[in-house]
Amino acid sequence: MYPPDIAEHAPDRTAYVMAGSGxxxxxxxxxxxxxxxxxxxxxxxxxxxxxxxxxxxxxxxxxxxxxxxxxxxxxxxxxxxxxxxxxxxxxxxxxxxxxxxxxxxxxxxxxxxxxxxxxxxxxxxxxxxxxxxxxxxxxxxxxxxxxxxxxxxxxxxxxxxxxxxxxxxxRQPLLGVHPREAPKRHPHLAERLGIEAGIRFLSPAPSYHAAPFTFQLMTLGVGGTVVCLESFDAVRAIEAIGRHEVTHSQWVPTMLSRLLAVPEEQRGGRAPSHRVAVTSGAPCPPELKDAVTAWWGPILHEYYGASEGYGHTYISPAEAAERRGSVGRPLGTTRVVITDEDGAPAPTGTVGRVCFGAEPDAPLRGMGDMGRLDDDGYLYLTGRATFMIVSGGVNIYPEEIEAVVGAMPQIADVAVFGVPHPDFGEQVMAVVEPAADADPTTLGEEVVAHCRARLAGFKAPRLVEIVERLPRLETGKLDKRALRARYVAEG
Known part of the structure; x- marks a missing residue:
């Protein structure tokens, strides 16, 4: 983004507007x-x-x-x-x-x-x-x-x-060049989404997140206008699309669910200007895409990948309708490889670890997800390879929460993992084994309060289950995979 390039010929064009305050x-x-x-x-x-x-x-x-x-x-x-x-x-x-x-x-x-x-x-x-x-x-x-x-x-x-x-x-590398010589940001994605001069991009998420940060720079870099919500609110987001004649928008699936929860008579139809919506940050369930498409028409694009820039996949609205559940094919020079437990490439159609290579010869980087590729190279995600929780498009790491909860004198043992949530995708659950002198009737509330006092609010467990003893393997390692599977099955 180099503002003088736009200011030179369009100094009065709006670059940035706050949707609430104006x-x-x-x-x-x-x-x-x-x-x-x-x-x-x-x-x-x-x-x-x-x-x-x-x-x-x-x-x-x-x-x-x-x-x-x-x-x-x-x-x-x-x-x-x-x-x-x-x-x-x-x-x-x-x-x-x-x-x-x-x-x-x-x-x-x-x-x-x-x-x-x-x-x-x-x-x-x-x-x-x-x-x-x-x-x-x-x-x-x-x-x-x-x-x-x-x-x-x-x-x-x-x-x-x-x-x-x-x-x-x-850390993205400092290239030592003048800002005017900056390489284009995600040119292949920008081309598919039509990010060009004159667009009006709605940024409803916190700007510190990777996707909003990048999309704002991409929009300003081509001379478009960023319409930024002070904080996400479904009704205000819908109103901003119409009031500011938004052409492009970017969401995480949780936001789309919140938009759809607004009564139909209040949210109305698609604004005529709104021609491209993008979902990222977490896989978007096909049923959610169907509901958005029924409201906005076939404008919902999706991309998946690493915030660190290892690579991305992309799927258009038309492709998503034909290949339900896919997050698309690689963009640009990205390659996607599914590997087995030993790190070797797995046969087409086999479920394994999703790995990205930014260039054809670049080292592979594991994405923390499990998935498979079809014969045409479309990627389908099937689950998580790690216990990282994605709630509302935000990564939450159980180990950090376990360390905080485990430090409580009332706790003998703890396991933290994500369980499905209809709105956020996943929510944080803690299963705790109380110490001998702990009061189990208040322990759940104490765990939540303890976490909220020491961690950001979104990391605090939404569910706390108290058990007599947590399952451990013969090696002494916590059998978190079986524990999580049980609570997921119980719904």
Whole structure:
């Protein structure tokens, strides 16, 4: 995304608008304010290659700060702002940011986390002066509106949980080129979705997620307009599509379920402008696709893949109707291989571990899912290879929750896994073995409260089952697979 390219010939075109407040930025304003932000960061000593963390809810400051980082050669690190203080510490330690942009509401928790982090970044707030932080707006007002002397393309750093739940960074490489020379983002997907100048893209999810972050940059990069919800609400999302004449939108399956839960007379028919919807983040059940198609018509596309960029598959609405349950075929140079338990390629039609290779000769990367390929190379997912939970399109790692619950003196043993949920896809369930002196009548509530006090709310168990003893194999290893299978079967 390089705002001057659009601002040069269309300075008054809207680049970004908040669906609720109506606060908007033209491309001319985005160019000017991101220049000022780039100067302000440079004056603080933030240099190319440094990390810039965004701990921000959706809002009008988001595109300004991202654009500033992307034209200053910085590592732009969007962070889940729902994380608690203890959860931020390992992430910030790894990121080692030179600067963090946040808001007043999140500042106390951030400052508490920084007390345990070796780095000493500059902290900037977007919504007015606050103790312990610099006021971003004052810095912008004092900075030049012209480009910095040496503009360089920045890169995104994505934090995932890794297999143990500890944050693990995937750093896109800094290419050392001018932002105008940036390679196109997901060109094969953009072509199939018709992402081009003039589109109006609805971004209903938190902007720190990989897909919204990327789709926003893709839209702005071609001179389209991003319509951003402050937070997801089904009714407001439907209203925004019509009010802002949205042409494109991106959802996770849970959001689509929420949209369909709105009474039919309230949600109405498809807005005439709305011609492309995309689902990603978790497999979309065929029945859900059918219901969306009955409402919007055949406009729902799906892609599946790794946020880290190992590769993606894609399926069009027409293909999805013919190959129910498939998440499509590889895009671009991506190759998909199904492997057996030994890591060897499995025969066509055999269920095994889904692996991606970003290039024909690139190493294979396991995706954590089980699946099969048909004779035409279409991928069908059949289950999870790991116990990672995908709830509402968000990855949740059981090991992290087990560590928190297991630290309770009332708990002798614990297993955490995902069980099906009609809206979220999966929900977090904890099965606990109480200590000898624990009160089983209150233990479930105590587990939930303990987790909510130490973890982001979406990680707290929604279901807690108390058992006399958890099953373990002869090796002593918890037999979580059999345990989960039992609760899934019981519904």
């Amino acid at each position: 606060h908007s930025l033209t491309f001319g304003e985005l160019d000017e304010r991101s220049n000022r932000c780039a100067h302000a960061l440079g004056d603080l000593g933030v240099a190319p290659g440094d990390a810039l963390v965004l701990l921000l809810p959706n809002g009008p400051a988001w595109p300004i700060v991202v654009a500033a980082g992307m034209r200053s050669g910085l590592q732009v690190v969007p962070v889940n702002w729902h994380l608690g203080t203890a959860e931020l510490v390992p992430l910030l330690t790894d990121a080692a940011p030179a600067a963090i942009v946040t808001c007043g509401e999140l500042l106390p928790g951030l400052l508490a986390a920084l007390d345990a982090v070796p780095a000493t970044p500059h902290v900037l707030v977007v919504d007015g002066p606050a103790d312990g932080a610099l006021d971003l707006e004052s810095l912008l007002a004092a900075a030049p509106a012209t480009p910095i002397a040496r503009e360089l393309l920045g890169a995104r750093v994505l934090f995932s949980g890794g297999t143990t739940g500890r944050p693990k960074a995937y």
